[in-house]
Amino acid sequence: xRVGGVSPELAWSxxxxxxxxxxxxxxxxxxxxxxxxxxxxxxSIAQLVTFAILARSLGTEQFALYVTLTAxxxxxxxxCGLGAQESLVRRVARDPADYPRLIGHSLLLTFGTGVVLxxxxxxxxxxxxxxxxxxxxxxxxxxxxxxxxxxxxxxxSLATASYIARSNFVVANSVEVGFALIRTGAAVLxxxxxxxxxxxxxxxxxxxxxxxxAVVAIVLILRLGRPRxxxxxxxxxxxTLFSTQFIFKAIRQNTDILILGMFTGPEVVSSYGxxxxxxxxxxxxxxxxxxxxxxxxxxxxxxxxxxxYGRVRRVTAAGLVISTxxxxxxxxxxxxxxxLFGNEYPSMVAFTRLLCWVVIPMAVSSVALEAFGxxxxxxxxxxxxxxxxIVAACLVALAxxxxxxxxxxASSYAVELATAAVAWMVLLRFVRTDRARHLGAIPAE
Numbered sequence: 001x002r003v004g005g006v007s008p009e010l011a012w013s014x015x016x017x018x019x020x021x022x023x024x025x026x027x028x029x030x031x032x033x034x035x036x037x038x039x040x041x042x043x044s045i046a047q048l049v050t051f052a053i054l055a056r057s058l059g060t061e062q063f064a065l066y067v068t069l070t071a072x073x074x075x076x077x078x079x080c081g082l083g084a085q086e087s088l089v090r091r092v093a094r095d096p097a098d099y100p101r102l103i104g105h106s107l108l109l110t111f112g113t114g115v116v117l118x119x120x121x122x123x124x125x126x127x128x129x130x131x132x133x134x135x136x137x138x139x140x141x142x143x144x145x146x147x148x149x150x151x152x153x154x155x156x157s158l159a160t161a162s163y164i165a166r167s168n169f170v171v172a173n174s175v176e177v178g179f180a181l182i183r184t185g186a187a188v189l190x191x192x193x194x195x196x197x198x199x200x201x202x203x204x205x206x207x208x209x210x211x212x213x214a215v216v217a218i219v220l221i222l223r224l225g226r227p228r229x230x231x232x233x234x235x236x237x238x239x240t241l242f243s244t245q246f247i248f249k250a251i252r253q254n255t256d257i258l259i260l261g262m263f264t265g266p267e268v269v270s271s272y273g274x275x276x277x278x279x280x281x282x283x284x285x286x287x288x289x290x291x292x293x294x295x296x297x298x299x300x301x302x303x304x305x306x307x308x309y310g311r312v313r314r315v316t317a318a319g320l321v322i323s324t325x326x327x328x329x330x331x332x333x334x335x336x337x338x339x340l341f342g343n344e345y346p347s348m349v350a351f352t353r354l355l356c357w358v359v360i361p362m363a364v365s366s367v368a369l370e371a372f373g374x375x376x377x378x379x380x381x382x383x384x385x386x387x388x389x390i391v392a393a394c395l396v397a398l399a400x401x402x403x404x405x406x407x408x409x410a411s412s413y414a415v416e417l418a419t420a421a422v423a424w425m426v427l428l429r430f431v432r433t434d435r436a437r438h439l440g441a442i443p444a445e
Contacts, residue, residue: 041288043180044281050180050187051277052340054202055270057191060344064266066199067273069129069142071254073149076117078250080154081110083242085161086373087235092165093295094302099162104227105235106158114151121146131199144203148210152217159217162224167295175220182209241378245369248389252415255393256408259400268347268405274337275351279358282326286319286363290370297374305375305427306435312427316367323363330356347405354409358416365420368427377430384426388419 055063084106092099122143131141156179163172183206190196190205221227257276261269293315300308334352341348372381392415399407 041284043176044284046177046180046184048277048281048340050184051274052342053184053187053191055274055345056342057187057195057197058199058202059197060266060270062197062199064261064269064273065129065131066202067257067269068261069125069131069145069199070149070273071257072121072125072129073145074254075247075250076121076146076150077153078243078246080114080117080150081106081158081239081243082113082236083239083244083246083378084109084235085154085157086242086378087232087239088158088161089165089294090298090374090376091232091235092162093167093298096166099165100225100228101230101232102235103158103162103221103225104229105232106161107221107227108229108231109236109239110154110158111151114154117150118143118146121150131203137200141200141203144207148203148207152210152214155214156217159220162221164291165295166224169292171220172291175217178216179213182213185209238376238378241382242373245378245382245385245389248386248393252389252393252396255396256400256411259397260405260408263401264404267345271345271347271351272405272408274341274345274348275355278330278334278337278352279355282330282356282359283323283362285322285326286359286366289315289319289322290366294370294374297371298376301371301375304434304438305371305430306432306438308371309431312367312371316364319363319367320360323360327356327359351405351409355412358412361413361416361420365416365423368420368423371427372430380426380430384423385419388415388422391415392419 054066058066088102088106091102122139125142125146126135126138129142130138132138156175160172160175163169163175186205186209187202190202196202196205253276257269257273260272293311297308297311300311331353334349334356337348337352338345369381369385372378372384392411395415396408396411399411401407403410
């Protein structure tokens with residue numbers, strides 16, 4: 001049977017097409033991946049350059065303070081919006097006419113939760129992570145960082161999600177690159193031209209860059225249609241379940257940094273923070289694949305996990321290749337990092353080389369978890385991912401307390417390997433159940 005007008009995403013799930021037909025259909029997808037991956041890699045490089053400028057300009061103590069503050073904001077940004085961007089992509093991919101309602105829903109949740117997080121952060125963070133002895137400067141610095149990295153960051157992600165939902169990756173990729181470049185520009189101007197050397201000084205430049213791009217994000221969102229401000233009640237639970245996965249992930253990924261800050265010096269915290277940032281950057285190559293596949297998966301999985309299983313296996317194989325290449329590249333290029341970040345962080349290269357291979361099991365687990373998300377089964381995804389992250393946070397905390405940075409490395413590998421194994425066990429069970437239901441071996445729900 002000919003593929004005809006079937007999209008390349010759905011062709012991955014069809015058992016009745018030839019290899020040549022699939023390859024022909026995958027050429028546009030490959031070009032889209034190059035565009036998506038290229039944009040994420042470009043934005044990743046820009047983020048690393050920004051991080052490097054800050055590491056050089058702020059010095060070990062102020063940079064360690066910034067890394068610690070970032071650990072808190074990384075958790076807060078996952079709470080902001082309660083996962084509304086996932087609902088936006090999934091629902092609009094299936095029915096573009098539903099955009100006004102879904103974007104209105106997303107904006108309400110983003111700004112509602114954002115205000116609560118801002119107030120809570122201004123109460124708590126100035127006490128536990130003071131940035132200045134001057135209380136006004138202390139509160140102002142943390143307020144600007146929270147506005148930038150929580151509310152505006154989530155607003156920009158909604159703009160990106162709006163275009164991903166319509167498979168308009170050109171605009172989505174441009175948003176990613178532009179957002180990263182404007183922050184790099186702020187670092188160049190603030191630190192290299194005007195000589196900023198403190199977190200307080202950097203927060204002003206950081207906020208200014210984010211404010212400019214917030215205007216861009218609003219314009220892009222409105223171009224697709226005027227929002228209809230109402231809560232889509234059935235999506236609140238799904239979105240919340242989605243967001244909890246990343247909340248617990250952020251807690252787990254930043255627990256080691258916070259504990260290292262209690263028991264080690266600024267150099268170790270800074271070097272480990274850089275290694276973590278490089279790991280996150282290398283994972284973007286896998287994220288580019290996942291976000292390219294997600295809209296098509298949302299359609300393919302409507303017919304059941306058994307029909308999309310071939311697609312999931314192929315995406316996993318691609319993810320393994322991409323993540324392995326990313327890890328090798330980081331390992332080979334790591335000795336060049338002192339030229340970028342400076343010589344104040346002697347542990348940086350070794351930490352990065354030890355941690356870079358974690359991206360491989362991360363890629364394997366992400367494909368299975370993305371399948372549950374695309375199928376609208378955020379409950380299953382949340383159970384698997386949240387359980388893994390809760391156990392992981394405890395394990396990371398214990399290992400880091402007992403063995404320091406070595407414990408943090410060992411626990412990272414143990415956690416990601418276990419998460420990948422459990423995620424795939426659950427996915428295979430759903431595939432078998434759907435296949436049996438399709439064949440009539442078990443009654444339909």
